[in-house]
Amino acid sequence: MRYVQLRAFHHVAVSGGFSRAAEVLFLTQPAISDQVRKLEEEYDVLLFNRNKKQVTLTQSGQKLLEITRRMFDTEQQALELLTESRALRSGTLRIVADAAHHLLHILGIFRQKYPGIRVSVRAGNTETVISSLYSYDADIGVLGEVPTGRDFEMLKLNSTPIVAFVSVDHPLAAAKSLTLDELAGQSLVMRERGSKTRQKLEDLAAMSKIELKPAIEAEGREAVREIVASGAGLGFVSAAEFGQDSRLVSIPIDGPEMLMDEALICLRERSGGKLVRAFLDIAKSMSAG
Numbered sequence: 001m002r003y004v005q006l007r008a009f010h011h012v013a014v015s016g017g018f019s020r021a022a023e024v025l026f027l028t029q030p031a032i033s034d035q036v037r038k039l040e041e042e043y044d045v046l047l048f049n050r051n052k053k054q055v056t057l058t059q060s061g062q063k064l065l066e067i068t069r070r071m072f073d074t075e076q077q078a079l080e081l082l083t084e085s086r087a088l089r090s091g092t093l094r095i096v097a098d099a100a101h102h103l104l105h106i107l108g109i110f111r112q113k114y115p116g117i118r119v120s121v122r123a124g125n126t127e128t129v130i131s132s133l134y135s136y137d138a139d140i141g142v143l144g145e146v147p148t149g150r151d152f153e154m155l156k157l158n159s160t161p162i163v164a165f166v167s168v169d170h171p172l173a174a175a176k177s178l179t180l181d182e183l184a185g186q187s188l189v190m191r192e193r194g195s196k197t198r199q200k201l202e203d204l205a206a207m208s209k210i211e212l213k214p215a216i217e218a219e220g221r222e223a224v225r226e227i228v229a230s231g232a233g234l235g236f237v238s239a240a241e242f243g244q245d246s247r248l249v250s251i252p253i254d255g256p257e258m259l260m261d262e263a264l265i266c267l268r269e270r271s272g273g274k275l276v277r278a279f280l281d282i283a284k285s286m287s288a289g
Helices: 003-015 018-025 027-042 061-083 100-113 128-136 180-184 195-208 221-229 275-288
Strands: 046-048 055-057 092-097 118-123 140-143 150-169 188-190 214-220 234-238 248-251 261-269
Touching: 003 018, 003 027, 018 027, 018 188, 018 234, 027 188, 055 061, 061 118, 092 100, 092 128, 092 275, 100 118, 100 140, 100 261, 128 261, 140 275, 150 195, 150 221, 150 275, 180 195, 180 214, 188 221, 188 234, 195 234, 195 261, 214 221, 221 234, 221 248
Parallel strands: 092 118, 092 140, 188 214
Antiparallel strands: 046 055, 140 261, 150 234, 150 248, 150 261
16 A cells, blocks of 8 residues: 555545546646556455546545545644644634634634634534534534534533524514513524524423424524514524624523533544644633633
């Protein structure tokens, strides 16, 4: 087994094709194809399903990709160690968050301290955050439910209750609070399944034998906000994420308090990376302060 063969396999797998892998590695497509073919022939295994439109991993290919992800991430960490004096002058930190709101104060300090680092932030629910970290598609995640297990290093950012919210013109805009029974009778605008806010609400309602059935299901917090602002229904969000919006008013939920814990997480095996560690250190210092 040769390093160049594993490298060729890895980049075809993560980029989704031989031509894209060739571009990344600055090689020709025939050279990439030849390296992968030799790897398959040497061990008598099929790593990719090939057809004219796309290349997909076989079961063996998926298992090998799990190994090469760790392998090349370890290689990157070794490179960072050997170039420590330059490690925080360039590079990209990839963050996936269920709400970027929780990161704003940390991002500001991080950018001031490390102006050469590019930061990529994309949105996703809890399931997306966790899967992105496991697949090495993100370095750091922010989510509203602290996962169990020993795979992650975590830093709790805050803990706030879930509230309902409506448009300022909604008939319930002046309500002091709403019970779960009252909520069940409303046109509810809820996030997609996989959202921990939705799951907590539905679990609590189920304990009281109440069904919270969405009239509208929307993907993403901003989509819910815009739909509710139009007057189409009533939405839910953690108090920390409600923010300032003159179109909307928040309403406390009368019942057992439902707290959303917002946490910063990363895979423990990747927590030693220079960019990840620098970001976590700033977050910890701000949390302690």
